[in-house]
Amino acid sequence: MEGRKNPDSEAAPYRVIDLFAGCGGISEGFRRSGFFRPVAAVEMDRAAAATYAANFGKGHVFNGDIADWVVGDLPEADVVTGGPPCQGFSNLGSKREDDERNNLWQRYVDTLVKVRPKAFLMENVDRFFKTHQFQALLAELNSGNRLADYRIDAAVLRATDYGSAQLRKRTIVIGTRKDVDQIFLPRVQVAETGWRTVKDAIGDIEAAVPVDRVDLPTGREFEVFGKVLPGAYDAHELHVTRKYIDLSRQRFEAIPEGGNRHDLPFELQAPCWRGFRGGAGDVMGRLRWERPSVTIRTEFWKPEKGRYLHPVENRAITHYEAARIQGFPDTFKWCGTKTEIGRQIGNAVPVEMAEALARHIGEHLSA
Ligand SMILES: C[S@@+](CC[C@H](N)C(=O)[O-])C[C@H]1O[C@@H](n2cnc3c(N)ncnc32)[C@H](O)[C@@H]1O
Structure with a gap:
């Protein structure tokens, strides 16, 4: 791992906004792909935002609630990434938790509506398909609704299949604006016999x-x-x-x-x-x-x-x-x-998995 150089992100062709950025697992993968440079990152937790800032610069970090950020002037971006926190089965949550999660979900959609990126990448828990939030995403894609000019491809992917030494499953959604050739999920890149190990x-x-x-x-x-x-x-x-x-x-x-x-x-x-x-x-x-x-x-x-x-x-x-x-x-x-x-x-999202997804999206946008 050491000695692996980060590409010069200043020279990267595409702009990315990282929502719910955490310490920057997704951002690190996007940077390493060589295709993306960050133009905004939103993270409420101060220590996580500080880690992000220590690695990617302080200037474009909003350390606060996405609800306060999304109502301001947002930068232009080619890709929006990030996963609204979601604990899975909403019927297990309290009413208040449900409201809060839906609220975060809506702020993610608000960002897409305002920024109109060419593509978005959303990651979430492996049970995401069973949540209200996923149903809400599908509904937003219907004609006349807020994301009607986007299409999505979504599946549960294993991080090991994309170069990680960790058998972590995440739901990955790639959305593409309808005037851009649709980006489907990348194929498995590492066969089980070649998985990286501890x-x-x-x-x-x-x-x-x-x-x-x-x-x-x-x-x-x-x-x-x-x-x-x-x-x-x-x-x-x-x-x-x-x-x-x-x-x-x-x-x-x-x-x-x-x-x-x-x-x-x-x-x-x-x-x-x-x-x-x-x-x-x-x-x-x-x-x-x-x-x-x-x-x-x-x-x-x-x-x-x-x-x-x-x-x-x-x-x-x-x-x-x-x-x-x-x-x-x-x-x-x-x-x-x-x-x-x-x-x-x-x-964090495993960095190798984020990098594989970023490279895949970057290659499609460049094709
Ligand atoms: C799963 S973590 C993100 C991990 C990140 N994608 C990575 O790869 O490192 C979700 C993050 O959302 C942040 N968060 C939760 N509610 C938020 C809100 N209302 N506004 C901004 N950030 C929020 C949490 O502090 C947490 O760091």
Whole structure:
């Protein structure tokens, strides 16, 4: 991953707006494709917006609610990207949550209506097709409605099929304005036999950087949006672990590569697990060197939250390793607390997947 150069985005031919930009996983992929330069990014979370700013520049970042941004003067753009946060089945949410999500969804559509990009890329949870928001998108495309001059292609794609070392599924929607040749989703680019593995993503780290710290370096300050935040940290400075109690370490030692809590001898099992063979197979699972990683979520540093134990070390993966698995280069800078940075990493679209989509869209726009 290191040594991979970012193309000079100033010279890139197309302009992109990144909505709900997070730390910039999608933007990093768009930049790396060589086709796009960012003209606006909208992100409400201050630490995530700071990370974005540290990597892509402060000038075009709006750190606030998209509802406040979309009513202002918006820049012209060729592509709008981003996924309105959506927790999946809206019938599980409260009325208030539903309203909020619909509200975010509407602001995304407002942006498309105002900017009229040639194409848009939307990413979302793999259950997105079952949500009200997806039905609302389809309805907007009908004649006479707000997106009537767009067509879409949509499917659930696996990040591994596009060069990521992570088996993460995302719903990807590509919309194209009707006066532009329709852009369909890209074909699978990496066959299952050639999927990148955990070893490909993080196998070189251990020898170079020992994990002996639990805290991020102190005294680092990043001033942005009139505030001072912790950072900016280099990627390798995120190679920090946690303080584990002896019982946790004993449990980790008993779990082999590819194993999980079911491998624990009776005396190391938590009382609530004893005699119960069902449940999520990933709890306290250990990653395998020779397979892609499971989805990196926002609390990957907690082994009890998923298959996050390092393939051979008796600890969860570090923030540095998680960022690598998400495809971020070692040159990427990070801002915020350990928890905030963890959330930024877990929320991101795998960079390789974003890059493959960006290249695909860029090639079509250039054809
Ligand atoms: C899934 S994350 C985006 C990840 C990003 N696409 C990436 O690849 O790194 C969704 C982001 O939407 C932001 N967000 C949620 N509500 C928002 C709002 N009303 N206005 C602006 N940003 C918002 C959250 O703070 C979060 O960072």
